[in-house]
Structures are given as C-alpha cells and as structure tokens.
Amino acid sequence: VPLPIASRWGDKVTDPLNNSYYRATANAWDTQPSFVGERDYDVAVIGGGFTGLSTALACAEKGLKVALFEAQSISFGASGRNGGQLIPGLRWSMREIDAEFGRERAQAIFDLAYGAVRRVNDRISQHGIDCDLKPGHLEAAYKPEHFADMQREADFLAREFGWNSEIVQPQGMGRHINGGGYHGGIYDSRGGHFHPLNYAVGLAQAALKAGVEIFEYSPVQRIDGDRVFAEQGKAKAQSILLAADNWMGDLDRELGGYTVPIMNYNIATAPLANADELLPSDAAIADSRFVLNYFRLSADKRLIFGGGEKYVQTPPTDIAAFVRKHMVEVFPSLADTPIDYAWGGAVAVTMNRLPHLGRKGNVFFAHGFSGHGALVTTLAGELLAEAVTGTMERFDVFAHLPNRPFPGGRLFARPLATLGLLWYALRDRL
Template sequence: MSSGSYPPSWYAASATPLPEQPTLQGRTDADVCILGAGYTGLSAALELAEAGYRVVVLEAERIGWGASGRNGGQAIAGFSCGEAKLEALAGFADARKMFDLSREGLRWLRDRIDRHGIACDWRDGHAQVPIKPRQERELRAAMEELGTRYDYPVEWWSRERLREQLASDRYLGALYDPNSGHLHPLEYALGLARAAMAAGVRIFEHSRVTELVRGRHPVLKTAQGEVRCGFAVIAGNALLRGIAPELESRAMPVGTYIAATVPLGEERARALIRNDMAVADTNWALDYYRLSRDHRLLFGGRASYSTLPPPNLRGVMTRRMRRVFPQLHDVGIEYLWGGMIDISLNRAPHWGRLTPQVYFAQGFSGHGVIATGLAGKLIAEAIRGQSERLDLFAKIPHRPFPGGRALRTPLLVAAMAWYKLRDALW
C-alpha cells in the first residue's frame, strides 16, 4: 500500500489496498448519507445497502484512515467503562442488555469476516493481566461478576498457567476470554468497504464534510459537492470537526501509539505468546500487545492526552516492550505510529440522534473494534424503524468535558497524571 495514501504503519505496509475512490463532485441524492468510512460508518452502510437503501459514505481521507485502520486490533466483549459503570448509569437491567448486545456484536463481527471472506488475520483469545495485587483482586471480582450476573464465561489463569502461554514474569495471573480475539484493523476496514461497495454503497474519499444542514432532508456539504438525504449518520468520532458542536464537546481526542518490531521469525515469536492470544495489562496507562502474521511483536501503549506526540516515543516504547519481554533486549522497532481515539467523559458509549433524521455514534474510548460495528448495525436498525436497541444506549447520560475548548485538555492531562500515579504506587 502506498505510504502516501495512509500514515506509515505496519498495517498500511501489509494491507491489500483498494483503489482510491472518487472525490464527491456536485450534488447527489441518497436515502442515507454517512460521514466517516471507519467501522461504524461502513457497518451501517453495509447493513442498509443489503436492505435496499441507497447509501453514500463521505470520507475526509481514505477508507479506514482514522482509528479503524490504526488501532491495537484487540476485539473485546463489553465496553470501555466496564459493567459496574454501566449499571450506575443505566441500571442493571439495561446494562445487562447492553453487555449482551456487545456479545452479539462479536458474533456479527465474526459473521462479517466469514460471510464476506475478509482476510484480516482473526485469532481467538484475549488475556487481561494484573501487575499488582490490587489489580488481581479487581480482575477476580470482575470474573465472578461476569459469570454470575452476566452469564459470560471467562477463566482465571494462575501465574504458572499464564507462564505456559506467555513468556513474561511481569504478571500475577490472567483473566482469559476465549471468545474475544484480535485482527488486522486496516484489512478489516478495507474488507467491510469491499462488501459495502459490492452491495451498492458509493464511497467518496478525500471528501471532507464541511457543513451539516439539519432538517427534514439533511444535507452534508463538502468543498466540491453535497449530498441530500433522508437520514444522515455522523461517524467521525475523534476526527469530527465543526459539524456538530454538541457532539464534539462530549468527546475528547486522545493519542495512542503502537510499535512493530522487526520480524522475529516464527520460532522466536511463538516462544513469546504460544497460543497467539492478545494481551493487555490493567494499568490506566496500559500496555497491550500481540503477534502479527509475519511474526513481529505489535506492542501498544503510551497514550497522549495533550494531543501532542510524547517526546522520545521510540525510546519509551522500546523500554516498555523490554520491561515485559527482557529477552527482546536485542530487538529493534521497525514501525512506530499513532492515531486519535475518542473518549467520553464517563467512558461509556455515546450513541443516539441529534434530530429524527440525524444519527451519531462516538465515545468508544479505546474499546471499539466490536462496539463500532454494533453501533453501525443498531443505527441501521433504527433508520429502518426498529430503534429499541439503539434507544438503550441513547438513555446513557453524557456531560461535556469541563473547561470548554480552551481548558478541557489541560484538565484531562492533570487527571490522567493522577491515574498514572495510582498505577505506580498501589
């Protein structure tokens, strides 16, 4: 894939490219117009096109250019805020329904991969790993909660059992989920786009939306054209700018970063993670990692809440990786990239309607590989007249980030410093 088409990354270098799609020129009409060709927008587009709707997708850059094509690739059931927070926000009955929908979202993801032949390197298995006794207690409590109240079976692995699969002495055990897993994010986005276009979706790249005109027939305008539609879907997430202020005030862009080592060779790579699962620790500033199909270690972490890249990022990522795997003391990083995710103030999903004709989804908060596809499907259902399941999420209360546009970033940076200190001290 051309490095000029996407920000340089191992994903961009290893994905099977799609031809560039045209830029929107002039006026066109659609039943549904979607802003954003990431997982949310493409999933909604595919569902609606298969139901017979005329769908247009407007993408400011390239398909999967944002978080959908640059994320950690870990597909995990549930939501970033956790079940306890959802219960506090919506009550147990609705929280349980939402969790069950996330499980359904995982099944839909697997179904899309199989049904459309998307070659995105799906692998089963995900482990959350504690570093400190407090974290182990929290994970064991979460396992009990998932099993007894959410009927979701996960396993507790002792330190010894984990060590049989993961060649690191850093952790006290693992909460292992055999149903979750990991994939190649950009390949999955491009596969969704191929399926959507085969179903009749028109995708326009390099067609940044500059204005949303609300009304009975919304209009999305770009520099060189516009789309008049019956329904609009706003799926710009962290990259949304100047289109819907009430959404932008309730989502904050956060930078996340991933490194890919040089190829390790199959034997050395498999010695690190023998069962090929994805792994994430439970620190607030967490490490997460997995193996690639060409036997690299893909290692993520070091979030930036200031929107500025961290200083000496390569050195920081190398040290973090070798803290987990000291045996990689002689291994260098070949690719290093980052991107923006969107977080909500309560880390819960923020999905719903701006008007009866304008739908949106944001606030995936770093936990979006499954949730984005779920959001797209539920929005498609609502447009088709079945809104009960989307309305569950629309009931979650969301407040703007404090401080307004000028102060919200420094306030968030200060808050994150506290959580990092908490990780370090106890």
C-alpha cells in the first residue's frame, strides 16, 4: 500500500486511515487560512463536509455573509472517504415511511429524499464539478426473500409515487455484475456514483466564489449564544449552523447523544484489465445485507470495494486484508489482485437510521445520515439555509422525523448500540 498522501493537502496531522484513492486523485485545492481575530457574520457554519459546504453555499447565494469553520481540511471526514454511491431515498423504505407517517407526510418526505438526486446533479452541472459522475445503482439481493421484498418496494414506489426502477431477475444479473451469486436486484438509473472528495472540492470552490470565507484547521472549541470560539479568535453570527456529524458531541453534548460512530473500510485495487467483465453496466452496487458490501468502478477502472463494518474504533491492523476477504467472496478471481489504497472512517448512525435535523434557538443542525447521505446531505444543507432565512416548511419535514438519543448516556450508549448492531449483523449469517 502506498504511503499516506494526506500531506499533499497540507494536513497538519497525517491520518493513517485516510490513505485513500480519493486523496491521491483529488482535484487541485488551495488550503484556506485558519481563523484568527474577531469578525462578524450573518451565518457561521461549523463543518466542512457535504452538509456544511452545501449550507454555506446556499446561504451565500441568498446574500448572507458566511463563514465556514473546518477543524481539519475540507471534507476530511466521511464526505471525503465514503463509497461514492448515490442511492436515492433514505434508509427506511417508502412502504415503512407511508405506514408510519401517513400518505401526506410520506409524500413530503419522498419529494425531498428522492428529489435530492436532482439537487446533486444540478450542483454538479451548475458549477462544472469534475467528479467522475456516472449513472446507475443496483441493489443486489443477498437472499431470495430479500429480492421478494425489493420487488414489493419497487412496485409500491412506481404505483404510489411514480418512481420507476427496473426489476432485475436472477438470470439477468449478468448485465450488471458477474459475481456474488445474488438472487436478483433493483436497478435505478437515477442513482449512480461519483468521486466524493472531488464533489466536495467543487462545492468548496463554488462557495468561495459566492463569497463564503472558509477557514481550515480552525476547530471550534465552544459556542456561547451568538459567539463561536475558535483556537485563535472568535466570531459573532446571527445564526450558527452545525454540520459536524461524528464530531457533533464536541460542540453540543446533547446532540452528540443522538448518534454513534460505525467504522467503515474501503479498498481500491490496481486498475483491472477485466473491469468491464466484472461490472458490465458500470453501475454502483450495494447488497441487501445489514452489514452490506458496496462496490463500483473508478474512472480508471479500479474496483472500489467497501465491506465489513466494525463497531469498535480501533482499526484492523491490515485494512486491505480485512476488506479483501469480503471482496473475494464476491469476486474470487481478485484474490491476488494488488490493493493500491486502503482507508477507513466513521459513519454517524442514529438509533432509527433517519437523519436528525432541528433547531435550538439560533442554532440549527443536521447530522446522523447513517451511511445514506451522499445525496441527502446536499439537500439538508439547502434546507438549513432556507430555515435560517425564515422558510421552515421543507426543513420541518425532516426536523419532525422521530429521533431520540441512544440510551445509556455517554458511558453506555455505544456498548448498548453495539449489542443491537451485532444482533442484526448476525442475522445476515442465519
């Protein structure tokens, strides 16, 4: 595995988990200065991932004076490390949402969650973001009963919400994947995949052009009323928008109790001569297990493969070996293929796996996208910008989703959550 290349971006601390293909192929980015002194803004955004960048950009487009504070480099966390899969919707099926909330609320949730596809595509087109965007996402059935459930959901989406996708019978899976022994799947042409870090860079560059002041390596130590205190200064802002995801508890202890971190790991192989044979349609693929495998081809024909969640934050001694065994279960022919990059990071997961948005006075927040945020985070940022300017209707659709903190407090929340997650992971094997 190549040496970590985080220093390419001027990172002050090299992260051994961020030896990623994305960092090695990132578009040019000029590191922004740290925050120093005292300044006044209309809006202070804390967090430089998809949510924070989208929030800052949307606020600036509304004519607000915006500062964005990032503790490390732009998109240092999950936004710059994820699998790059663009999966429409939320973690809940629309049948579950419809049954839980009724048709009127379900329609509003659908319009936002599935409309997020259009918002990401519009941002990429509007700002000319070079991020290897490709169409097509396939959910692959790990068990026959999973396929039956997928078909019911696809039929429901088409009938009740006009969202059409393709039901792929087991014998037709070879059009998309040759491997894995899957029992059919659902192909959605409006889903897809991209280079997530380059998307974030594009959002950041668009934000700078719109007038946002971005401050990297500027961790916020505390918030007091309308004041944001960084290491070397403080800012005053009428509204403060929290988009720190896994680090939310560092800013607001109560909000931190609504998520727990789950570690995910990815690898990128050397370029594959037979890449188009393995994945003929070039779609992103995620299987239906609770601890899922997810994979796709990069622009230069590497297999980017994620699999094997861990519920402890200590990484495997050898990330490449840890993920390889999952890859080889799907593609045995890759057993000896070189792994050029291996990396990992934490995903913030809520107890019900729905995003958590809300307001506490002049502080607005969005986090807990639960591994399903590559599309919805861009939308969430725009909802935060709407809320700050007094338009609450769409923001409230997500803010009224039921969320509650994990039981057990700071000491026991993670162990209790881990027990539950392990149970669901065990069901994959039964």
